[in-house]
Amino acid sequence: MAIEIRTPHNERLSLEIPAEVADLSTPFNGSVCAEDGELYSIDQNIVRLLKQSRSFDTLAQFSNHIPLTAEIYEDLWRRRSIGLLSGEDFSLEQEQRLLNQWMAPKGGELLLDVGCSTAFYARSLQDYEPGASTVAIDSSLPMLEKARSKALNEEIDLYLLHADARQLPFYGEYFDGIAMGGTLNELSTPHQVLSEIRRVLKPGGRFFIMYLLESAHWVGKVAQQSSRLGGLQFWSEREAKQLFTGCGFTLKEYETKGIVAFALLS
Numbered sequence: 180m181a182i183e184i185r186t187p188h189n190e191r192l193s194l195e196i197p198a199e200v201a202d203l204s205t206p207f208n209g210s211v212c213a214e215d216g217e218l219y220s221i222d223q224n225i226v227r228l229l230k231q232s233r234s235f236d237t238l239a240q241f242s243n244h245i246p247l248t249a250e251i252y253e254d255l256w257r258r259r260s261i262g263l264l265s266g267e268d269f270s271l272e273q274e275q276r277l278l279n280q281w282m283a284p285k286g287g288e289l290l291l292d293v294g295c296s297t298a299f300y301a302r303s304l305q306d307y308e309p310g311a312s313t314v315a316i317d318s319s320l321p322m323l324e325k326a327r328s329k330a331l332n333e334e335i336d337l338y339l340l341h342a343d344a345r346q347l348p349f350y351g352e353y354f355d356g357i358a359m360g361g362t363l364n365e366l367s368t369p370h371q372v373l374s375e376i377r378r379v380l381k382p383g384g385r386f387f388i389m390y391l392l393e394s395a396h397w398v399g400k401v402a403q404q405s406s407r408l409g410g411l412q413f414w415s416e417r418e419a420k421q422l423f424t425g426c427g428f429t430l431k432e433y434e435t436k437g438i439v440a441f442a443l444l445s
């Protein structure tokens with residue numbers, strides 16, 4: 180299925196991204212042109228919607244643009260992160276099962292992974308339901324390149340977009356399901372990104388989100404205080420739920436593992 184994009188430079192203009200771009204087994208290089216002649220390049224299947232190759236406004240976001248971070252992120256950190264942060268035995272495979280169970284992707288659906296990093300959520304959803312089409316966006320090119328190589332190894336088709344979640348490059352009510360893992364804590368404008376997600380989610384669509392809560396333990400509080408200096412944000416359970424309802428979402432499912440929260444919103 181080809182996907183339609185709203186150009187970042189003019190929201191009245193659209194771009195059609197052909198289905199072949201998601202077939203990662205065939206390197207796709209070229210460009211797509213908006214009606215006013217503005218060109219956007221596609222390099223190794225990654226659609227480049229951002230003019231600057233790097234865009235970040237906190238130290239935490241900057242670290243995602245370092246190629247070494249992208250290289251080790253999933254296998255060294257992400258695999259252990261939920262267990263380490265929650266202090267509970269919760270594997271990546273259990274998280275994947277929860278994602279697939281709550282999101283329940285169906286054939287023909289269009290799904291989005293926001294701030295995908297190596298696209299763990301996008302790959303999981305697309306692998307679970309190969310009849311769906313999944314789009315993964317991130318503002319870090321090294322992360323998208325790693326997402327591409329992981330999806331290619333696993334023979335999973337994905338649309339990979341270098342784009343900014345603060346201004347999602349889609350028209351309203353476009354996606355059946357959206358997932359965002361760990362990204363909320365890194366955003367300098369979480370309200371803006373959640374409002375964008377709400378805008379592009381179809382009425383009745385599912386939004387799976389994983390985020391970190393404020394720690395109640397003094398050791399956790401000290402660690403989170405220093406992370407705040409790097410630009411991370413944390414919320415109490417009540418504050419996070421207020422943030423979601425304030426952006427127009429309804430809570431459908433909710434589960435915590437220590438300070439790690441999983442929510443299904445609609």
Ligand SMILES: C[S@@+](CC[C@H](N)C(=O)[O-])C[C@H]1O[C@@H](n2cnc3c(N)ncnc32)[C@H](O)[C@@H]1O
Nearest residue numbers: 243294295296317318319343344345360361362
């Ligand atoms: C904690 S990581 C996400 C991890 C990933 N979702 C997972 O489940 O493994 C946050 C990601 O969000 C991306 N990001 C941060 N701000 C962004 C923005 N405004 N637009 C797009 N991506 C952004 C970062 O580049 C980084 O890759």
